[in-house]
Amino acid sequence: MSKNLQIATVGGGCFWCTEAVFEEVNGVEKVISGYSGGTVPGRPTYREICSGLTGHAEVVQVTFDANVISYQDILIIFMTTHDPTTLNQQGADRGTQYRSVIFYHNETQKNTATLVLNELAAYYKNPIVTEITKAETFFEAEKEHQDFYKNNPDYGYCTFVIDPKLRKLRQLHSDKLK
Template sequence: MNKNLQIATLGGGCFWCTEAVFQEVRGVEKVISGYAGGNVPGEPTYREICSGLTGHAEVIQITFDTSVISYEDILVIFMTTHDPTTLNQQGADRGTQYRSVVFYHDNNQQQIAIEVLKQIQGYYDDKIVTELSALPIFYKATQEHQDFYKNNNGQGYCTFVIEPKLSKLRQLHADKLK
């Protein structure tokens, strides 16, 4: 494995949205949609996650090259392309599975995340409610949930929910795009 590769695990509502955003970022090698942070044993299904009863969040795991983009930049992009001030909600998607969360992989990521959240707070009128937790087990979502926007960009959800996030990404972070 390339020694410059690092993994970030983030949840910002529906994983289809965050996946689409980070697939456009330079230095991002891979984005996998999945689940983390639940409190039930075993591997959860999408249907179980959607019930909101498992405690899992829809998340993405981003493999990125630190010689191209920093973890701090990954977090800034994340915090500015979703609404980190709404508890358990992104737009019409509601429930704990849609919470804003940063699952850090080590103490360094934790410290960087604490600092980024403090810095970003000044850009929002409402308090940031993004959860910050150590990464528990990550479960990869089924293949139908991978590359969702790439494979389904004509669907209404993609047009009305994902594309505005991509527009925001392009406007705020044009210098970080592929």
């Protein structure tokens, strides 16, 4: 059977976390950490993004085989492995670059994102603040940010922030993992 490769672009705080989550999902072919949604011209750097002044969010671009996993399932995994109710914040990471956002690539993705957010709203005590925004330019992050968790599993941030997200992923979505 031929592959039906599609792209999902999401931001749920630090891209190291979101990248680590999706690298374990069956049907995901590739995960690239990067930046999207900014308003300044040119290619942003990590340092510029961290200032919060560029308008970009830390995101991952997920290439997945829709014959194996649906876009809806990608979004459900995304929404349940970060806190979509905290505005411009995930844990200790604060700033617009850490906002919860779904960048849709077509109207079908936009409609699916709206549906998923509406369906999941009842499961959260606080309102979901995840943005649904049209995908624009995606900038791949610097090399040292790619596969960060895989390359640095004992780094403090990884053990204290990413490991709990991976445990949650494995608990909630074991049927969707590689």
